[in-house]
Amino acid sequence: LNKILIVGFGNVGQAFFELFHEKRKLLRLEDTAIYEISSTTYGHIKNPSQLTIDQIKAGKLSVERQDAMETIRESEADIVCEFTQVNIKDGEPASSHIRTALECGKNVITTNKGPMALHYEELTELAMKRGVQLKFKGTVMAGTPSFNLLKLLPGAEVQKIRGIFNGTTNFILSEMAKGKSFGECLALAQSMGIAEADSSMDIDGFDSALKAIIFSKVIGWSKHNLGNMEIKGIRGISITDGHCSSVLKLLVSIDKEEASVKPTLLSQGDPLASVDGLLNAVEITTDTLGKIISIGPGAGRTATAQAVMTDLMEIVRTN
Numbered sequence: 253l254n255k256i257l258i259v260g261f262g263n264v265g266q267a268f269f270e271l272f273h274e275k276r277k278l279l280r281l282e283d284t285a286i287y288e289i290s291s292t293t294y295g296h297i298k299n300p301s302q303l304t305i306d307q308i309k310a311g312k313l314s315v316e317r318q319d320a321m322e323t324i325r326e327s328e329a330d331i332v333c334e335f336t337q338v339n340i341k342d343g344e345p346a347s348s349h350i351r352t353a354l355e356c357g358k359n360v361i362t363t364n365k366g367p368m369a370l371h372y373e374e375l376t377e378l379a380m381k382r383g384v385q386l387k388f389k390g391t392v393m394a395g396t397p398s399f400n401l402l403k404l405l406p407g408a409e410v411q412k413i414r415g416i417f418n419g420t421t422n423f424i425l426s427e428m429a430k431g432k433s434f435g436e437c438l439a440l441a442q443s444m445g446i447a448e449a450d451s452s453m454d455i456d457g458f459d460s461a462l463k464a465i466i467f468s469k470v471i472g473w474s475k476h477n478l479g480n481m482e483i484k485g486i487r488g489i490s491i492t493d494g495h496c497s498s499v500l501k502l503l504v505s506i507d508k509e510e511a512s513v514k515p516t517l518l519s520q521g522d523p524l525a526s527v528d529g530l531l532n533a534v535e536i537t538t539d540t541l542g543k544i545i546s547i548g549p550g551a552g553r554t555a556t557a558q559a560v561m562t563d564l565m566e567i568v569r570t571n
């Protein structure tokens with residue numbers, strides 16, 4: 253039996269719990285079970301498979317011990333799913349959760365950008381040393397294929413990446429193109445639940461930057477980090493009439509030597525110019541194919557849970 257421990261039962265944790273049980277039969281995952289949940293809000297829950305989300309939230313079957321690190325160390329689970337909140341300073345507490353799980357010889361799936369952008373080399377090396385897998389598809393474009401496309405292209409060498417990696421800012425820029433001000437569009441995004449009350453991670457470009465770093469690390473371009481890349485957000489930006497023949501996007505641009513996130517004018521004919529609203533997109537330029545593009549949702553409960561299913565199936569198939 254493959255046993256899963258979920259750490260962090262917020263939007264993504266709950267969405268994955270639901271999707272897993274919905275798709276379990278279809279994916280022939282009878283030998284895999286969500287065995288345990290560690291939640292600072294709902295407690296430490298063992299064998300939650302028979303429970304509904306509401307029953308879990310009501311504290312049914314919750315036992316007293318709640319410290320996530322202790323649970324990870326003592327759990328019989330062989331797959332730890334880390335879904336706690338992102339922390340851009342040091343990646344904690346997710347980094348410690350992941351490090352501990354790997355040290356204990358457990359596979360890890362995370363959707364948390366902090367640990368992967370800040371400690372990529374350390375964590376991937378640790379996973380390799382312990383002979384376990386560390387999967388993080390959900391950190392870039394949720395379940396929409398992004399860096400995982402490269403596995404389908406053996407030998408292809410990546411020359412350049414351009415991307416729209418943040419749905420909130422793309423939504424705001426798309427609305428602004430209809431004639432509204434930045435402030436109006438931000439307020440609209442907040443009222444729709446698309447932007448957080450503290451929208452700084454999105455608006456100031458850091459969310460896109462973390463994703464750019466993770467994507468470049470997967471390719472093997474290891475020099476980029478938050479300290480040495482150009483990061484400009486869209487706070488207070490205005491779209492003037494002069495932009496009519498072009499489209500303003502918060503564009504991620506990466507090659508081996510340079511990485512940036514900045515508002516960029518794209519011509520109408522540019523395929524990324526037509527990526528509107530909450531959609532994300534990536535354009536990968538390789539030596540063998542030229543440009544390929546993937547477009548789809550980059551956030552959202554089920555779209556992110558899909559990324560976790562993608563990672564889970566890879567672990568289960570190779571185990």
Ligand SMILES: NC(=O)c1ccc[n+]([C@@H]2O[C@H](COP(=O)([O-])OP(=O)(O)OC[C@H]3O[C@@H](n4cnc5c(N)ncnc54)[C@H](OP(=O)(O)O)[C@@H]3O)[C@@H](O)[C@H]2O)c1
Nearest residue numbers: 260261262263264291292293335336337338363364551552
């Ligand atoms: N939502 C999306 O569309 C999306 C898309 C891609 C990636 N992600 C990433 O996935 C992760 C989870 O996202 P989410 O939308 O599920 O966020 P969320 O709803 O805010 O849930 C995060 C959970 O983290 C736990 N948590 C919060 N503060 C903590 C702390 N100081 N120490 C330990 N645990 C803490 C809480 O779970 P407990 O109360 O159960 O402990 C909280 O419910 C984040 O890193 C996010 O950036 C989200």
